[in-house]
Amino acid sequence: MKTKYNRNISVLGGGCAGYSIVKELSKCRKNIIDFYLGSKKSNNNFWGFWSFEDINDLENVIKYKWEKWKIIDQENETLFQSNNHPYCVTSRNDWIQFCKNNINDENVSFFDEDISYKNNFFYRKDSEKINSDIIIDCRSFQISTDTYLQHFKGFIIETENEIFDDSTAVLMDFRCDQSNGIQFIYLLPITKKMALIEPTIYSYRIESDEFYYKSMEKYLREIYKVNKFKIISEEKGAIPLASFKNDYIPNVINLGLKGNANRISSGYTFYFIQKQVKNLCRKINLPHKINNSKIHSKLINLLDRIFIDVLKSNPSKAPQIFQSFGKSFNGDDMAFFMSSKIRIIPILKMIFNLPTKIFIKSFIRCVFND
Ligand SMILES: Cc1cc2nc3c(=O)[nH]c(=O)nc-3n(C[C@H](O)[C@H](O)[C@H](O)COP(=O)(O)OP(=O)(O)OC[C@H]3O[C@@H](n4cnc5c(N)ncnc54)[C@H](O)[C@@H]3O)c2cc1C
Known part of the structure; x- marks a missing residue:
């Protein structure tokens, strides 16, 4: 039942940030949440981060972790090791399922709808204005063509023989073609026979699927001397290596990529979304108005x-x-x-x-x- 103490919150965008904030805000009974997921479903992918105790929930969803990781180029190989802060990955599907399991459904209404934005207002079905006390905008958006990007396509592949060192993640291996921008291979060994291999480029232009495939195949052939492998699954993405100015709208808070959670040097975003969510939940109960979710100093x-x-x-x-x-x-x-x-x-x-x-x-x- 709605009382005068209730607060109506609309969350726009059912991705990482949307689910993460709804999971937290739904714990408080006075938050009555309308969650607009958007009409498109996202494919599964991995999210990598370093483990720190300040975000407790992440412990529950770690799929793989490595206490050692490397950066490699033609001349050098640098090994890093941390037992306290290993490099971890979760998957989009696992994280969203974890959020769903922990959302208090009594306080949340879910809508598979796209929300549009015009002249400082948000609309359902292009005409019904959203008039919530707080609107949290986590919608994905079109990145303009003049934005510097980190773009990649990853392939989980399986080989016949044991070739990968599953104790050590390779965060960057520069032993690949550098002619289309700065390129490195990101390689997460899942077992000795299975790995995510992700050609990753820093440039302004996303490449064709064929480009990433050829790069992965060449790397396997030249570095691991492997020609035969099976592709288990694929993921593709582009993360802006830039921050964006959002319109100032009273009572609207931008979160996730929309709220500049991305580190503009590395593209890492997932951990910072969790930090943004934690900060926002702390501030939302304070009497003064919150209009930004800045996370990077x-x-x-x-x-x-x-x-x-x-x-x-x-x-x-x-x-x-x-x-x-x-x-x-x-x-x-x-x-x-x-x-x-x-x-x-x-x-x-x-x-x-x-x-x-x-x-x-x-x-x-x-x-x-x-
Ligand atoms: C393949 C891939 C791998 C990545 N790997 C890493 C990694 O290893 N580590 C890391 O830190 N970061 C990584 N990132 C970056 C970042 O963590 C993700 O992009 C993350 O998903 C950002 O969360 P978000 O909620 O801002 O956006 P998203 O998760 O993209 O969610 C946006 C949501 O908005 C919805 N939407 C769009 N338009 C509308 C609308 N009009 N109305 C309502 N909803 C709408 C979409 O359907 C989507 O569900 C990766 C990104 C990708 C794409």
Whole structure:
């Protein structure tokens, strides 16, 4: 029953952010939630993150984890290890199912509908205005063609023989073609015979499916000397390596990619969505109005912008630039940095290990052209 203490909340977009926030907000009985999922179903994919205790729920959905991970280029192989903060993956399907299991259905109405937006208002069926106390917008959106992207296609493949080292994830292997942008292979060994192999590119243009397939096949042939394999499943995506300005609308909060949860240097987003959700749930009960869900600090945003500027202006030096992590960080340091947890000494070391002239030029561009 609706009482004067109830608060009506509309959540738009049934993806990672939408389900994550509804799971949390539905725990409070005074939140009466209309959850507009959208009409399109998303395919399954993995979400990688480093494990930290500040987001408890993630422990329940870890599908695979590795205490060791590597960055490889033509000359170097850097191994990182962290027993406290391993690299983990969950899957979209597992996470959404976990959220569904933990949503208090009594407070939530679900609608398989797309919501449109016009002149600062949101509409159902293009005409019925949504008049909730709070609107949380987590809808996916069209990324403009001038946005720098991390784009990829991943293949879970199975081989006849045991070829993968399942103790160590390969976060970046630059031993692949660099002519269409900065490319590396992301390889998650699930067993000794099965792995997710994901050609990943930093550029402005998404490639054809054939391009990613050929890159994966060539990598298997040249690095693992394997010609025969079976494809079990595929995932494809593009994450903006940029942040976006949203219109200011009273009582509307943007969350997930829509709320700039993505790290603009690496594309990692999943863990930051969980941080955004945690922060929002804390703030939503405060008397003052909340209109933003900013999750990355000014320092992290600046470092990321410099880092991406260094890469954009010197794509051929990408392997060397990423190896500067290796010279500066141990496994724990890297897990902290990638999860936006500031440890000053390793960050200073990383800055000093970047090629100095290039770093200074990018620093000036990012600070003074803002
Ligand atoms: C294949 C893939 C792999 C990724 N891997 C990683 C990873 O390893 N680690 C990591 O940190 N991040 C990863 N990401 C990035 C990020 O975590 C995901 O993009 C994440 O799904 C973002 O969550 P979201 O809720 O903002 O968007 P989404 O999960 O895309 O959800 C948006 C939802 O909005 C709905 N929608 C769209 N239009 C409307 C409308 N008009 N009305 C109502 N609903 C609408 C859509 O149907 C969708 O369900 C990956 C992304 C992809 C695509």
